[in-house]
Amino acid sequence: MNNTTMEKRMKQEGKESFLQKIEKVALKKEEGIDGILVTVGLCIIALLLCVVMKDSLSTFVTTIVTELTNEAKSILTGGSGAGGFIFR
Helix, strand or coil, X not given: CCHHHHHHXXXXXXXXXXXXXXXXXXXXXXXCCHHHHHHHHHHHHHXXXXXXXXXXXXXXXXXXXXXXHHHHHHHHCCCCCCCCCCCC
C-alpha cells in the first residue's frame, strides 16, 4: 500500500468511527424520568382542559347523550330514526 491509499483508509476509518460514536450517543435510550415527565405533562393539560372547558364539555356531553337516547328510542319503537344524528 502506498502512503496516499493508507491516508485515505485512515481518514475513512476515522470518519466511520466518529459516525458510529454519534449514532451510539444519539440512539442511546436514556433511563430516567422522560416518560414520567411526558405523562405528568399530559395529565396537567387534561386537567386544565377540564377546568377551562367544564361548561362547554358538560353541554357537549349532555347533547350527545340526549341525541343518542332519542335515536335509541326511535330505533326501538320502530320509527325512522336510524338516519343519523341531528345536533342543535
